Amino acid sequence: MAVDHLSEVLKILDGALRANASMAANYAGLLADKLEETGNRQQARQIRERLSRAPTALATAQSAENGITLNNLPVDGESRLHTVDVSQPEVRDVGLVLPSAIESRVQEFLSSVRHHDALVRANAALPNRLLMHGPPGTGKTQLARWVAAQLGLQLLTVRCDTLVSSLLGQTSRNLRRVFEYAEQRPCVLFLDEFDALAGARGNERDVGELQRVVIALLQNMDALPDSTILLAATNHDQLLDLAVWRRFSFRLPMPLPDELVRETLWQRFLDTYAPANINFKTLVARSEGLTGAVIEQVCLDSKRSAVLAGQAQVDEDEVFRRLGLTLALIERVPLSTQDAEMAWLRRWDRKIFSLRVLAKLYGVSTRHVTNITQEGGTDGHEEDDKQSG
Incomplete structure (x- = not known):
């Protein structure tokens, strides 16, 4: 069982090591769901029984390290506005029409997510990261909702321009809070308007703060487990830093409809x-x-x-x-x-x-x-x- 569902086991262990009971409980629940789907109903029931014995306060337990809770959305330190929008898309509510080649690539990504542990055992796994790029209105946000609905996961949507702060270092702190929040539960993290954070370094208008933001973004992405589902969307792919491009195993052009x-x-x-x-x-x-x-x-x-x-x-x-x-x-x-x-x-x-x-x-x-x-x-x-x- 531990080998078959290694991603969830590691997340539970991460939660325990961080004294983050909420994180451990969320991924234990996901593990029970997966066990039941594969016919291991008795094991799933045992996990749920353990969870049912936990105190009610467990659902809002804080991480001893950073104080982030599921009921406490991350906020921008300057404006105090929420930087994450949480939703639960349903398959029946999300219509998606894509050209056949693009749809095939999306299905390949979904299969990679669903069989991540098997691919790890075969030494053929790729990080569950998808970058969508194309003109406005071509369905990038809709595709993010559709992916979350297909996987039955919450969608955490971040408009990256809301993370950008005029205060020195605040943007990097906002980034860290978002990534830490996303690690608390099984979810799809969607970074919209991605070029606001991932702009190419080294151009004539470059400033030190931009360098720090891109570096912070790369560090946060590198710290994510490969099993974490990360989506990003941009209307201006030509603006993205090359190092950011390389962090995405799946890159999906979103063309105008044929x-x-x-x-x-x-x-x-x-x-x-x-x-x-x-x-x-x-x-x-x-x-x-x-x-x-x-x-x-x-x-x-x-x-x-x-x-x-x-x-x-x-x-x-x-x-x-x-x-x-x-x-x-x-x-x-x-x-x-x-x-x-x-x-x-x-x-x-x-x-x-x-x-x-x-x-x-x-x-x-x-x-x-x-x-x-x-x-x-x-x-x-x-x-x-x-x-x-």
Whole structure:
């Protein structure tokens, strides 16, 4: 048993050596869970019986060394704000859509975590560390939640920019408190906005404090057992220090969604609100280059519009309207009036936004649309609009 679950046994021993009863109890509970999963119910029951005899105060027992408890979140010494957010993601609440190669790599990471002890025995183990990098909105935070949910562990989320302090040495102390807190229980430690801490050293703007922060980060990562699950995410991988890169066994680029992923995202986010004849093919084509987060927002806005209008399904033209306006926002096209919106949508896609469609969406006449777009009757759509007007 000790060989099969060495990671948990070592964590229990660490807790005992540090006089940290809370840490020892948490990992003893995890050991009981794993024993039960592998059919060793009697051994699991014996461990739980021992834990049940412990005083209630055990749940909040302090480490004699540093005074950190599970109920006492670490705080920034300067602002006194919490530096860690604790959550318990559930599989049913976390939707994740990834390209096949990326999904395969994530599954490889999960398998490595789940079979860490077996890999140790085979001398083939890698530290359970995953670095995600890519543009904003590509699902890095969602992936962290999904990993925690798949493993059934709490997620400790740290926005690294909140650790940075103006006080000399305070950032390094904040870091240490976060890592010590994460060691108290089985969890997934997620360092978001990672480049705020792990910026490359040696550039022209480098200062001594940055050097100390990166060194402190490396030291804290090196002190973690390989079995500890550490995730990090950055939108600016080119800024990371090379020594930090080398600490991550798994590095995962998070690309913009391809056609297949975009189609899945549109279908998933619109769900039952999608009309039977909605043109997903065109939605996929016109959303090229957008992140999953943007597609989700367009779908949410469209569904909200349908609900407020008392409709059971979204209006396809409204979905395309919101998509077009979102693109204008991304491209920083100033649209301060409805006339400007109509003109933009007409330029963006004349086939989707005929004069009649724009008139319907904005509750105006086709003549008004013709005037603001400065068009005459030059195609079938316009001629149809004139006849209907």
